[in-house]
């Protein structure tokens with residue numbers, strides 16, 4: 001029974017953080033899980049951040065007022081790595097928005113793990129450092145930009161519209177909409193100018209290959225271009241964040 005539990009914890013922590021499963025096994029082996037796990041995980045965390053450049057990955061900033069991870073969760077779980085080119089793309093786009101709107105901080109969501117291997121679940125494609133999700137910008141009820149804030153705790157799943165017109169009944173699908181949770185998120189309208197400017201900046205970068213934005217949202221924002229695509233009905237919806245890939 002015990003090994004089933006430990007295997008489940010190992011799988012969960014590996015899927016969540018890549019090295020967390022190893023830290024758990026090592027902590028179980030020492031016989032002092034409560035003390036061992038945070039200590040071992042902390043060491044593996046440092047080792048990962050130090051050695052990621054050898055695998056061509058770098059961590060996006062956890063702090064900063066131009067571009068930073070949306071939540072400490074992404075840094076703690078080591079989900080904030082991208083390859084150098086993607087880091088440059090994100091930094092440049094965030095800088096462009098900051099130049100237009102000086103109070104703006106651009107928030108990054110899931111990037112990838114530090115080493116090639118597992119995809120970053122639940123995303124199927126975030127496996128090579130060339131994909132990154134970015135949060136929308138939001139305002140308060142009066143339309144004033146809220147610096148560094150999203151609607152949902154991790155920046156995902158607060159959808160702009162639950163219109164099903166695009167995808168009537170695709171199955172199987174990852175197009176979940178968490179309808180039950182939508183009322184729990186604070187009412188913060190999307191800030192269209194900054195969000196549009198971010199999409200335009202990314203679209204205009206020659207290194208970017210594709211951007212996923214839900215078509216009704218792209219229409220509402222007035223953005224279009226060959227790189228701005230609909231991800232299809234079987235993949236996660238993209239009216240809660242922007243997906244960019246090289």
Ligand SMILES: [Zn+2]
Nearest residue numbers: 123132133243
């Ligand atoms: Zn993505």
